[in-house]
Amino acid sequence: MPSAQALPPQSDKGAYVREMFASIAPRYDLVNRVMTARMDEAWRAAAIAMLRAPRGGSIVDLCCGTGDVAFALLRDDPSAQVTGIDFCDPMLAVARRRAAAGEARGARLQFLEGDVMALPFGDGSFDGATMGFSMRNVVDIDDTLREIRRVLRSGARFVNLDVSKAPNRFFKRAFDAYFYGIVPLIGALVGRSKKAYTYLPQSLTNHPDAEALRERFARAGFVECGFKRLMGGSIAIHVGTAP
Numbered sequence: 001m002p003s004a005q006a007l008p009p010q011s012d013k014g015a016y017v018r019e020m021f022a023s024i025a026p027r028y029d030l031v032n033r034v035m036t037a038r039m040d041e042a043w044r045a046a047a048i049a050m051l052r053a054p055r056g057g058s059i060v061d062l063c064c065g066t067g068d069v070a071f072a073l074l075r076d077d078p079s080a081q082v083t084g085i086d087f088c089d090p091m092l093a094v095a096r097r098r099a100a101a102g103e104a105r106g107a108r109l110q111f112l113e114g115d116v117m118a119l120p121f122g123d124g125s126f127d128g129a130t131m132g133f134s135m136r137n138v139v140d141i142d143d144t145l146r147e148i149r150r151v152l153r154s155g156a157r158f159v160n161l162d163v164s165k166a167p168n169r170f171f172k173r174a175f176d177a178y179f180y181g182i183v184p185l186i187g188a189l190v191g192r193s194k195k196a197y198t199y200l201p202q203s204l205t206n207h208p209d210a211e212a213l214r215e216r217f218a219r220a221g222f223v224e225c226g227f228k229r230l231m232g233g234s235i236a237i238h239v240g241t242a243p
């Protein structure tokens with residue numbers, strides 16, 4: 001079982017996470033592609049397929065980072081109105097550079113700086129919400145889920161894509177060996193930050209498993225909560241609908 005030595009104390013988590021992502025922002029996309037052998041693109045597409053937002057709807061991508069999910073949303077529906085929000089300015093700077101370089105030319109797309117635990121939007125503002133590989137990083141999952149539900153219109157879905165705990169022992173052993181052993185090495189070599197890529201896998205250690213996270217969705221007031229496992233359950237896509 002991996003130790004939790006790279007995890008910050010809960011009281012410092014927000015600042016720690018922001019600084020950590022600031023330090024890896026310039027190489028974040030490259031490390032992701034190497035770490036997942038580009039499979040992350042297919043996982044994002046699978047998550048977006050579960051959003052079922054109306055064409056041309058307004059979607060908020062929470063913890064948008066360098067914009068991968070936001071750009072994928074626009075590839076899926078170029079008429080969507082996408083707002084990405086993240087509290088790490090250097091990650092947003094990469095997202096804005098990608099948009100300016102033409103990744104979403106002509107799209108209705110904005111990237112805003114903000115904390116997903118206190119969203120700067122009115123109640124019922126969005127037709128859908130997404131989050132990619134980030135729920136492990138928020139300070140309080142329950143507050144975050146309640147806040148996401150608040151900004152969704154009735155009937156709108158929230159889709160959360162993240163690594164998860166594989167229920168199958170064989171998959172879990174293989175995944176843990178890769179995630180806790182190889183990922184920090186890739187992080188050191190490609191991302192030039194062994195510390196950050198030691199924290200990232202360890203952030204899964206205390207994270208709820210897929211069934212427990214589904215229950216947290218329900219407790220936060222979402223209805224029709226469920227999840228789909230990918231990669232033997234090492235990746236999970238959770239979905240909940242705002243009542």
Ligand SMILES: C[S@@+](CC[C@H](N)C(=O)[O-])C[C@H]1O[C@@H](n2cnc3c(N)ncnc32)[C@H](O)[C@@H]1O
Nearest residue numbers: 021063064065086087088091115116132134137
């Ligand atoms: C692993 S990255 C994921 C980025 C992107 N969603 C993706 O799929 O590649 C996690 C992101 O969550 C952001 N983040 C963590 N906690 C946050 C919070 N409370 N409010 C806003 N952003 C947050 C970090 O700044 C970072 O950009």
